[in-house]
Amino acid sequence: MQLNPYSEYAVKLATELANEPPESLDELVQRCLDAGLVIDFPVVDDDLATSAAVVERWLGIVDAPDDAERATAVNAMLADASAYPRMTDHAGDGWHLHYRDEHQPLGHVLAALFSVGTALHLVGRGMHRLGRCTADGCTRVYADTSRGGAQRYCSPGCANRDAVRRHRARRSMA
Structure with missing residues (x-):
């Protein structure tokens, strides 16, 4: 069975590229691989520059102030980046859907991947499942794939530091 590549791993890759932008085209290719x-x-x-622009546009979806604006931003990115779905077994690893035209360079493939993957993530898991870390001083992005859908931090490290900070604040008030 071929998993849909336009799902969880698409938002995870977008998140990783947003939080730690690649410094070279070779690094971008390796991280995609x-x-x-x-x-x-x-x-x-120009794929490195194109992918940086794609990630910047994707961050507009992450930072949208409400569901309606988030949906508008996703829809605009979908309209610009994706094509009608088509079945493919291009790599010989199983039939799956592509939402992009063939022979597009990496930057354009990432635009289709991130727009469709984000749309599927949000409609399948919830419109609140993308965000910025709520730990003080952290602005990293997260894509919530947790079972309960209550993620607020980019990492366990940030969650732990924030819990310690809150605990110390309560103890100092006592």
Whole structure:
């Protein structure tokens, strides 16, 4: 069975690229490969800049102030980045859907991947399942894939530091 590549791993890759932008095209390609993306399409010189712009646009979805504006931002990105769905077995690893035109370079593939993946994530898990870490001083992004859907921190480290801070604040008031 082929898992839909436009699902959880798409928002995880977008999150990783937002939190730690790649410094070179080679790094971008390697991180995409590490995330499971099959790169059987062109990689061109401007893909690093294109992907940075795609991630910046995706952050507008993350930072949208309400569900309606978030949906508007996703829909706009979908309209610009994706194509009609088509079945493919391009890598010989099982049939799955692509929401992009063939022979697009990496930056354009990431735009389709992130827009469709984010739409599926939000409608499947909840419109509140993307955000910024709520720990003091942290602005990293998270994509909530937890069972309960109550994630507020980018990492267990931030959650633990914030819990210690709150505990110390309560003790100092006592």
